[in-house]
Amino acid sequence: MSILQCIRPELQSLRPYQAAEQVDDTIRLNANEAPWTTAGAAYRRPLNRYPEVRPGRLGEVLAGIYGCAPDNLVITRGTSEGIDLLIRIFCRAGEDSIVTTTPTFSMYRHYARVQGARIVEHPAAPEHDFAIDPDGLLACCDDSTRIVFICSPNNPTGNSLARADLQEILERCRNRAAVVVDEAYIEFSSQPSVVDLLERYDNLVVLRTLSKALACAGARCGSVIAAKPVAQVLAAVQAPYALSTPVVECVENALADGGFDNARDWIAGIKTERTHLARRLAEFPFVDRVWPSDANFFLVRADNAGAVMAHCAAHGVLVRSFTNDLADCIRITVGSRDENRRLLEVLADYAESLR
Numbered sequence: 001m002s003i004l005q006c007i008r009p010e011l012q013s014l015r016p017y018q019a020a021e022q023v024d025d026t027i028r029l030n031a032n033e034a035p036w037t038t039a040g041a042a043y044r045r046p047l048n049r050y051p052e053v054r055p056g057r058l059g060e061v062l063a064g065i066y067g068c069a070p071d072n073l074v075i076t077r078g079t080s081e082g083i084d085l086l087i088r089i090f091c092r093a094g095e096d097s098i099v100t101t102t103p104t105f106s107m108y109r110h111y112a113r114v115q116g117a118r119i120v121e122h123p124a125a126p127e128h129d130f131a132i133d134p135d136g137l138l139a140c141c142d143d144s145t146r147i148v149f150i151c152s153p154n155n156p157t158g159n160s161l162a163r164a165d166l167q168e169i170l171e172r173c174r175n176r177a178a179v180v181v182d183e184a185y186i187e188f189s190s191q192p193s194v195v196d197l198l199e200r201y202d203n204l205v206v207l208r209t210l211s212k213a214l215a216c217a218g219a220r221c222g223s224v225i226a227a228k229p230v231a232q233v234l235a236a237v238q239a240p241y242a243l244s245t246p247v248v249e250c251v252e253n254a255l256a257d258g259g260f261d262n263a264r265d266w267i268a269g270i271k272t273e274r275t276h277l278a279r280r281l282a283e284f285p286f287v288d289r290v291w292p293s294d295a296n297f298f299l300v301r302a303d304n305a306g307a308v309m310a311h312c313a314a315h316g317v318l319v320r321s322f323t324n325d326l327a328d329c330i331r332i333t334v335g336s337r338d339e340n341r342r343l344l345e346v347l348a349d350y351a352e353s354l355r
């Protein structure tokens, strides 16, 4: 028994689309491409040619950064596409289910609905700083569970799951369900990535993205890191040529010459701002709670959160409402020093208006 058996039976042996062969320095009359390139589109790979079916070189670079083998990694159009693909390959419509914590990133629910998979939610309590109880989470799993989603650090609460707790969940889901750990914000966390656990657990899947700490949200580039059989089925289901030449080259450029290492300074700066902002936010009399965060945002509970948000918006500062899920809660992203300073001015102005 392996994780492959948890994948939809009709997909377990799916082979990828057979794309036209791509060989350098040949006359390519095998893909119905145009023989001329359009003006103003200067890329290393000419735009009249299809991109690689899967970006090989970029895959190697990302695998090196994330610490896995290239054949454990599938590059996706943002991790959002990875979430969609995972639910599609593991869940049969009307039969299978996913388990998530709540509150968490809404895309797990969204794509489960699109696929017709049942959603079981394990609530994490604000009074316990949204800590996930592995026993409670596992009690939500049954024979229909195909994926357990764990967002760590979690959006919108900012807390992380301890590695030992994850290992317990992985162990108890072995041969039953995939455990997807969404590490979209891991670069801001003091905890390391859990990618290395893939060697021990074939049911672990890790999601990484260039959208957050790597400042490439506009490029739409994420990675699903999984056991090889899972990666193969994901790649077979994903559209061929999913990543366009401009995106691949722009990301290659961004990562060239230690781009990932250079981001460390920016990340350190955000962490410093995070400490400063948390302290300052907690000082406002209308702020009732600022939860500790391992990510680049905070969940804040404020008296009359709607009025706080409206005041911020009226002064050109947007923050995100979570009041539908959590009474009076707002998520605030840690911005640049100037942006944070402006946020604090606007909030001070709001506090003044209450006096």
Ligand SMILES: Cc1ncc(COP(=O)(O)O)c(C=O)c1O
Pocket (backbone or CB within 6 Å): 077, 078, 079, 080, 081, 105, 151, 154, 155, 182, 184, 185, 208, 209, 210, 211, 217, 220, 221, 222
């Ligand atoms: C937890 C989490 N996962 C994934 C994503 C999506 O990231 P991407 O831009 O890679 O699709 C987000 C975006 O906000 C997120 O908060």
